[in-house]
Amino acid sequence: xxxxxxxxxxxxxxPGAVPVTLVRDxxxxxxxxxxxxxxxxxxxxxxSLLYLLGLLDAPTAGKVWLDGRxxxxxxxxxxxxxxxxxxxxxxxxHFLLAEFSVLDNVxxxxxxxxxxxxxGRHARARQLLADxxxxxxxxxxxxxxxxxxxxxxxxxRAMANDPLVIMADEPTGNLDTASxxxxxxxxxDFARNRGKTVLAVTHDPDFAQAGDRLIRLVDGRIxxxxxxxxxxxxxxxxxxxxx
Amino acid sequence: MxxxxxxxxxxxxxxxxxxxxxxxxxxxxxxxxxxxxxxxxSALMRGSxxxxxxxxxxxxxxxxxxxxxxxxxxxxxxxxxxxxxxxLSNVKPSSxxxxxxxxxxxxxxxxxxxxxxxAPVLSGQVILTFAGKDHGVLxxxxxxxxxxxxxxxxxxxxxxSLEALDANPNGIIIGEALIGKLGVKMGGNVTISSPGGQIRxxxxxxxxxTGATAIDEGQAYVLLKRAQAILNRPxxxxxxxxxxxxxxxxxxxAAEIEQRIAYRTQSWQETxxxxxxxxxxxxxxxxxxxxxxxxxxxxxIYNVISTVxxxxxxxxxxxxxxxxxTDDVRRIFLFEGMAIGAMGSVVGVGFGLVLMLIxxxxxxTLPGTTTLVNLPLYWGFDQMVLAAxxxxxxxxxxxxxxxxxxxxxxxxxxxxxxx
Ligand SMILES: Nc1ncnc2c1ncn2[C@@H]1O[C@H](COP(=O)(O)OP(=O)(O)OP(=O)(O)O)[C@@H](O)[C@H]1O
Ligand SMILES: [Mg+2]
Numbered sequence: 262x263x264x265x266x267x268x269x270x271x272x273x274x275x276p277g278a279v280p281v282t283l284v285r286d287x288x289x290x291x292x293x294x295x296x297x298x299x300x301x302x303x304x305x306x307x308x309s310l311l312y313l314l315g316l317l318d319a320p321t322a323g324k325v326w327l328d329g330r331x332x333x334x335x336x337x338x339x340x341x342x343x344x345x346x347x348x349x350x351x352x353x354x355h356f357l358l359a360e361f362s363v364l365d366n367v368x369x370x371x372x373x374x375x376x377x378x379x380x381g382r383h384a385r386a387r388q389l390l391a392d393x394x395x396x397x398x399x400x401x402x403x404x405x406x407x408x409x410x411x412x413x414x415x416x417x418r419a420m421a422n423d424p425l426v427i428m429a430d431e432p433t434g435n436l437d438t439a440s441x442x443x444x445x446x447x448x449x450d451f452a453r454n455r456g457k458t459v460l461a462v463t464h465d466p467d468f469a470q471a472g473d474r475l476i477r478l479v480d481g482r483i484x485x486x487x488x489x490x491x492x493x494x495x496x497x498x499x500x501x502x503x504x
Numbered sequence: 505m506x507x508x509x510x511x512x513x514x515x516x517x518x519x520x521x522x523x524x525x526x527x528x529x530x531x532x533x534x535x536x537x538x539x540x541x542x543x544x545x546s547a548l549m550r551g552s553x554x555x556x557x558x559x560x561x562x563x564x565x566x567x568x569x570x571x572x573x574x575x576x577x578x579x580x581x582x583x584x585x586x587x588x589x590x591x592l593s594n595v596k597p598s599s600x601x602x603x604x605x606x607x608x609x610x611x612x613x614x615x616x617x618x619x620x621x622x623a624p625v626l627s628g629q630v631i632l633t634f635a636g637k638d639h640g641v642l643x644x645x646x647x648x649x650x651x652x653x654x655x656x657x658x659x660x661x662x663x664x665s666l667e668a669l670d671a672n673p674n675g676i677i678i679g680e681a682l683i684g685k686l687g688v689k690m691g692g693n694v695t696i697s698s699p700g701g702q703i704r705x706x707x708x709x710x711x712x713x714t715g716a717t718a719i720d721e722g723q724a725y726v727l728l729k730r731a732q733a734i735l736n737r738p739x740x741x742x743x744x745x746x747x748x749x750x751x752x753x754x755x756x757x758a759a760e761i762e763q764r765i766a767y768r769t770q771s772w773q774e775t776x777x778x779x780x781x782x783x784x785x786x787x788x789x790x791x792x793x794x795x796x797x798x799x800x801x802x803x804x805i806y807n808v809i810s811t812v813x814x815x816x817x818x819x820x821x822x823x824x825x826x827x828x829x830t831d832d833v834r835r836i837f838l839f840e841g842m843a844i845g846a847m848g849s850v851v852g853v854g855f856g857l858v859l860m861l862i863x864x865x866x867x868x869t870l871p872g873t874t875t876l877v878n879l880p881l882y883w884g885f886d887q888m889v890l891a892a893x894x895x896x897x898x899x900x901x902x903x904x905x906x907x908x909x910x911x912x913x914x915x916x917x918x919x920x921x922x923x
Binding site: 308309312315317318337338341342343344345346352356357358360361365369370372374418 | 511512515516519522523818819821822823824825826827828829830831832915916919920
């Protein structure tokens with residue numbers, strides 16, 4: 262297994278009259294095809310960590326490597342280019358463009374990247390949406406869809422440019438049980454069957470079970486990092502992580 | 505932005521404007537009115553300017569040689585010692601008959617230039633007397649055949665003709681206005697006395713009327729030969745006046761003539777320099793005023809785009825998170841501004857043309873005349889391009905600041921606030 266994402270000594274402090282430490286001294290390594298869950302109490306820095314790993318935020322200290330590349334010296338546009346081609350995001354609140362159809366929302370990153378010819382983009386977008394059970398909805402507007410459907414559109418959009426890593430911040434946070442399971446199954450299918458690396462933040466122990474690795478954050482630090490199969494997955498106990 | 509991305513930017517810009525339809529329409533109206541007024545005012549000002557310049561050109565010689573030099577002739581002592589410090593006191597200028605020496609040869613030289621017609625004039629102040637009433641006039645000695653080629657005096661003659669001077673060497677043509685003043689009639693005789701003491705009786709063979717009192721009451725025409733005799737300046741002319749096929753070449757032709765014959769030669773542009781300077785100032789004032797309308801209109805654009813940027817913060821965040829560059833985002837909002845500018849320009853040019861049509865139908869009587877004239881309008885295409893270009897530029901300028909704010913927005917700031 263080869264490494265796709267690596268962080269060393271990541272620290273992010275928001276400057277201000279009273280500086281706020283979001284995450285402190287986080288180091289981790291994630292391999293291709295891993296399905297990694299991130300859990301922790303509210304305010305423990307899960308989203309903050311995801312933004313740093315997703316190259317959306319710049320660390321105060323430490324570095325992130327994506328696919329072997331040190332991103333610390335990259336400029337804003339180079340980082341944007343990396344996000345476009347290699348990362349896909351799914352946020353807790355779907356963040357779709359309200360004026361565009363489902364299909365156009367999924368086409369957005371492909372148009373921007375422009376690596377596929379025009380017809381290829383359409384075919385791929387339709388295929389992705391069909392795979393996610395949205396074949397009948399492609400011409401609808403996001404506000405004509407249910408929360409679960411919207412989240413699946415966001416997943417399709419995250420997949421659009423065939424990224425190395427998909428990062429999802431509480432993708433099931435607002436969904437009912439059935440929709441949650443659906444989203445969980447889709448993400449694990451990407452990891453298991455399509456060789457994608459998936460990084461998901463969740464509060465839902467059920468959802469966390471789907472992953473094959475669990476990182477627990479407390480107060481902006483890694484409290485544990487290990488298999489999901491262990492009892493701590495349900496939040497019972499924290500085994501001491503191997504150094 | 506890559507080809508696909510370019511269209512994407514346009515599509516996003518379109519949805520933004522559509523989402524703020526009323527505000528967009530209002531700012532469109534602003535640009536439209538700005539462009540329309542710009543056009544209407546520009547058409548009027550430039551039309552009247554052209555009209556004015558045309559009158560200016562027609563009312564005076566295009567080029568005129570006068571009997572003086574730009575630099576005073578060098579004194580013999582200076583000619584002898586060009587580099588010495590010479591102080592001369594009590595220098596007596598050589599006195600000779602004033603006028604252009606050898607004017608006939610000089611005229612031949614000028615007449616040989618293509619597109620140039622030339623005529624000699626000898627003018628001098630004389631006193632007209634009739635029935636005990638005196639009136640000072642400037643008497644112009646002319647050659648009728650040549651004169652009609654260089655001025656529109658023939659058109660101004662209301663009784664008799666210029667050629668009548670040829671038939672009657674003692675003829676004189678005076679302004680119609682003088683008839684009443686002196687109580688003389690067409691065909692009557694007047695007495696002319698020159699400063700040199702010459703006195704002649706002349707017969708009125710023609711009357712002219714230009715509408716300008718100073719000319720109508722202050723000038724008279726006689727044969728050149730007669731003028732030379734009355735003024736005691738045989739074989740002299742004190743002005744050579746020219747008309748050109750292309751009046752706008754007057755400057756270069758004047759320079760060429762002056763270089764060849766040394767006498768001071770002025771183009772109509774040089775003579776009217778202070779008037780044309782006023783026109784330039786007038787243009788500056790006009791363009792600042794009509795541009796101000798467009799600047800005001802661009803505040804409307806600034807408003808819409810600022811609102812859209814505020815409202816679409818989430819969208820901007822998601823676009824940037826997905827991988828749109830700062831340039832891509834900036835361009836979306838610049839597009840929006842320029843789209844309003846461009847659409848406003850198109851509608852504005854249309855409305856401006858309607859205004860011009862209406863203005864073109866307005867008829868006025870100029871002070872001192874009784875004929876109805878239409879407002880002079882300039883219909884040139886260049887002013888439409890200028891109005892549209894200025895509108896689009898100021899729209900882009902107005903969009904620039906909100907666009908920059910949007911481009912610099914950090915997605916993580918918005919994500920932090922949301923999740
Ligand atoms: N803009 C901000 N200004 C100040 N503090 C902030 C800001 N954003 C986040 N924080 C603080 O940073 C810490 C980490 O926040 P983060 O959103 O990463 O936590 P989280 O684990 O994702 O929480 P949740 O489960 O509620 O989403 C929290 O203590 C939060 O209060
Ligand atoms: Mg969070």
